[in-house]
Amino acid sequence: MEIFSFVDDVKRMDKRQAIYQVLNFGMIISTALMIWKGLMVMTGSESPIVVVLSGSMEPAFHRGDLLLLTNYEEEPIRAGDIVVFRIEGRDIPIVHRVLKIHEKNDSYVKFLTKGDNNQVDDRGLYSPGQLWLEKKDVIGRARGFLPYIGMVTILMNDYPQLKYFVLAVLGFFVLVHREN
Amino acid sequence: MSSSTNTKNISSKPIKINKWDTNALKNALNDACKKYFKETLNYTEDYSVMDRRLYISLISCLFSLYALIYDWFNPFPKSRSVLIACVASYFIIAGILTFYMRFIENGRFFTGKLIDKTGIDPGQKCKIISKLKKYDDIYNLTLEYYDGTNTSTSSVAVLKKSVGNYFDENGVLCYDKYINDLKKIYDQARSNARKVK
Numbered sequence: 001m002e003i004f005s006f007v008d009d010v011k012r013m014d015k016r017q018a019i020y021q022v023l024n025f026g027m028i029i030s031t032a033l034m035i036w037k038g039l040m041v042m043t044g045s046e047s048p049i050v051v052v053l054s055g056s057m058e059p060a061f062h063r064g065d066l067l068l069l070t071n072y073e074e075e076p077i078r079a080g081d082i083v084v085f086r087i088e089g090r091d092i093p094i095v096h097r098v099l100k101i102h103e104k105n106d107s108y109v110k111f112l113t114k115g116d117n118n119q120v121d122d123r124g125l126y127s128p129g130q131l132w133l134e135k136k137d138v139i140g141r142a143r144g145f146l147p148y149i150g151m152v153t154i155l156m157n158d159y160p161q162l163k164y165f166v167l168a169v170l171g172f173f174v175l176v177h178r179e180n
Numbered sequence: 181m182s183s184s185t186n187t188k189n190i191s192s193k194p195i196k197i198n199k200w201d202t203n204a205l206k207n208a209l210n211d212a213c214k215k216y217f218k219e220t221l222n223y224t225e226d227y228s229v230m231d232r233r234l235y236i237s238l239i240s241c242l243f244s245l246y247a248l249i250y251d252w253f254n255p256f257p258k259s260r261s262v263l264i265a266c267v268a269s270y271f272i273i274a275g276i277l278t279f280y281m282r283f284i285e286n287g288r289f290f291t292g293k294l295i296d297k298t299g300i301d302p303g304q305k306c307k308i309i310s311k312l313k314k315y316d317d318i319y320n321l322t323l324e325y326y327d328g329t330n331t332s333t334s335s336v337a338v339l340k341k342s343v344g345n346y347f348d349e350n351g352v353l354c355y356d357k358y359i360n361d362l363k364k365i366y367d368q369a370r371s372n373a374r375k376v377k
Contacts, residue, residue, distance in 0.1 A: 012195070012207075012211055020230075023238060024237070026237070027240060030241050030243075034244055034247070037263050037266070038267045046255065178207055
């Protein structure tokens, strides 16, 4: 069967060819990783690309949109900015708009957020006793967006078996396909 | 047909590949050429070109691994300078690798030495380069033959034939036909080198 012709191809690989296949696979993964880390460094944000998970920012952002974030120290947070923040103790980032800020002369800021599509501000989401967010909670400010593309990520997270299956199949093909 | 998994047995079975896949065609012809030089002509393969490629890939992967581990233990803002250094080095080394594979290696898949058992002759070297363009059927095999350690006595022989000459309808390699042509250009290269001497 022609589909399984690669099995013979693999058997004919000598030791160095096999090592090269593994290193080639490693280099593909490394390229993706280095692009991600490079983006992290360029934008100053620990997670430069996030997916909108809820409909709390409609009609601006819908569930499944991809956001590009930046987190530059020199740019102050102002009311009206769309920020992505993480509440202490929870690991899901939230995308909402800044409503009010308090700022001191030494540029220490406290701010309050609210989703455009929500009825109340986010104080109900913050940790018990927390009334304001600080700069350290912010992952970044939304600077660009791509519609719909994040649905793939949402799908992969809802069905982890699908994610592992796709990754396994891709990895298998990279390891087995011989191109000198 | 023996069902042993001995590698010699596998290599002596006729190679069957997908005849429409140019990569598989090139690899099959290259493998057969290497087999002829190693088993029939008794050349010992020199792995230094391939090894250098492997080392460059390994170094670049190590940089990315180091960046990953360092960032895992020192979360982002602290690891900024290390990340910049690793990302820059990774892309520079990946660039070096591409340059190496494209210009220096350039399709060379076999470098071999023939050591004279009696120790009188200094030995012969062979460098073989193969090229097969993506949707093309003409297989270009360039054989550079060096007689002795003096690199001025060298000659080049070229084999340029359609892959249709060597594979049958089912994609099975006709080893003997291919070896005949290989033998012709090898002898041609050897006699040319002797003439130059």
